[in-house]
Amino acid sequence: MSASPDDAAATGGTAEAGEKAAEILEQAAVLLAECTEAGRLTRARKLVDKVTFAVADDELIIAAVANYNVVVDVTERRIQHGCRDFRGQASERRLCKHVAATLLAVEPRLALAVARELAEGARAPASGVVVPWRFEAITRFTPGG
Ligand SMILES: [Zn+2]
Numbered sequence: 001m002s003a004s005p006d007d008a009a010a011t012g013g014t015a016e017a018g019e020k021a022a023e024i025l026e027q028a029a030v031l032l033a034e035c036t037e038a039g040r041l042t043r044a045r046k047l048v049d050k051v052t053f054a055v056a057d058d059e060l061i062i063a064a065v066a067n068y069n070v071v072v073d074v075t076e077r078r079i080q081h082g083c084r085d086f087r088g089q090a091s092e093r094r095l096c097k098h099v100a101a102t103l104l105a106v107e108p109r110l111a112l113a114v115a116r117e118l119a120e121g122a123r124a125p126a127s128g129v130v131v132p133w134r135f136e137a138i139t140r141f142t143p144g145g
Pocket residue numbers: 068081082083084085086096097098099
């Protein structure tokens with residue numbers, strides 16, 4: 001793989017938007033890879049189709065992935081989720097496949113913004129500049145009625 005320095009400033013393209021989105025999503029995936037393991041990320045990619053959103057905006061993401069819920073509170077920098085893997089990894093701020101899949105399923109621009117912060121937190125926790133994200137284990141709930 002050759003990394004060409006072609007990430008020119010986005011000028012709000014039209015026809016290239018789809019291609020650009022895929023590119024941005026790849027950047028997000030690269031950053032997410034720093035927050036989890038290759039195996040988990042591979043499994044997360046397979047789960048992307050199974051992610052459904054109750055809310056997915058710049059401030060808050062609420063998703064259901066398989067039988068689990070994922071809440072990404074962007075404003076509060078907090079991820080709430082409840083699978084066993086997440087509970088085990090939460091103290092190390094590592095992403096399980098459900099959380100990674102959720103981030104890969106949202107709008108690429110948003111995914112990149114969150115992934116970048118998570119990766120920065122993973123690189124330099126408690127730097128004083130980057131407020132680290134908090135991972136909270138929650139129990140399952142069923143969305144809707
Ligand atoms: Zn999980």
